[in-house]
Amino acid sequence: MILAYCNQKGGVGKSTTVYHHARAAILDGQRVLVIDADPQGNITSVLTEDMQEGDVGVADALSSRSSDTLADVLVPGIWEGLTVAPTVGDNLADVRNELVISSEPGRESRLRAQLAAIQTEYDLVLIDCGPAIDPLTISALTAADAVVIVSQSKLWSVNGLAKLMNTVSLVREHYNPRLTVAGLVLNAHEAHTLAGGHWADELTAAAEAAQLPILTPPVPKRQAIADATETARGLDEGDAQARELAAIYAAHIDQLKKGTAHV
Template sequence: MILAYCNQKGGVGKSTTVYHHARAAILAGKRVLVIDADPQGNSTSVLAEDVQEGDAGLADALSKQSTDTLADVLVPGIWEGLTLVPTAGDNLADVRNELVISAEPGKEARLRKQLDAIKGDYDLVLIDCGPAIDPLTISALTAADAVVIVSQSKLWSVNGLAKLMTTVSLVREHYNPSLKVAGIVLNAHEAHTLGGGYWADELTAAAEAAQLPILTPAVPKRQAIADATETSSALDEGDAQARDLAAIYAAHVDQLMKGSTHV
């Protein structure tokens, strides 16, 4: 299964969600590939053991200026069972610009074609997309079986959801007719605040109206989640509260792997 984690708004926790979903999938015995399709390279910085600026990565596999394939740029992740297609430095941003100006037919399918050759080696492929609807995100959605929308209980989440679904519809129409929505992750949720409760209800209503599934339970706003990501550590190896948080991500992965939420 290939999942693209998306939201055109930055700071909602896409890379953090990819990180903890990858860990949960590994604990479930899955072979996991993470593709860092965000020019910021956040997933690479926490999931790769030793990737330096200038090392080969996703940019090389997507650029017409390179002969590298995805298979050529794979690196081991920080956990057994995890492999990464990294991004380091400014190369991916350069390739994004290359894709913008390219008139080559089928450029949106470069990533999908590269993945076809290696996806059989993995049970789950997670693509961490950047905070924009740009050619890299379109490429990820074209390659994916389904999209995971990472959102928060904030004012802009409802509007952002509608904009992203417009993009998903366009990708379905032009590049990937089988693309589904695997679910919405309500991240950094503050259930006991008035704003958090109100906007969570609004987002839930908008999702239900669009027949979009929400992965449960919501991810609460906890410093332990960010701390684990930033230190490349695992919630399941922490204290009881950290393990409770790990169980949330495990529940998400279970729902995703069962496919019962896909629409």
């Protein structure tokens, strides 16, 4: 299964969600590939070691000026069973600009074609997209089986959901007719606040109206989640409260694997 993690708004926790979903899938015994399609390269910085400026990465696999394929740029992740297609430096931003001005036929399908050659080596592929609907995100959606939408219980999350779903519909129409929505993650949820509760209800209602599955339970706003990511540890390696948080991501992976997210 290939999942693209998307939201056109930055700061919603896409990379953090990819990190903890990857950890949960590894603990579930799955072989996991994480593709860093975000020019910021955040997921590469926490899931790999010893990457240096100038190392090959996703940019080289996507650029028409390079002969490297996705298989050529893969590196071991920090956990056994994890492989990463990394992004280091500014190369991917340059390739994004290349894709914007390129008129080369099939540029949106380049990632899909290269991923098809290695997909059978993995049980789960997670693509971390940047905070924009740009050619890199379109490439990821074209390659994916399904989208995981990472959102928060805030006003702009409700407003942005329709825009993102419009992009999914356009990709389905023009590039990838099999694309579905695997689930919506309500991230950094503050259930104890009036605003958090209100906008969570609004977002849930909007998702249900659009028949979008919701991964449960929501992820609460906890410092331990960010701390584990920044120190490249699993929540399962922490204290009892951290392990309770790890169980949330494990539940998400189980729902994604079984296709049992709530609608």
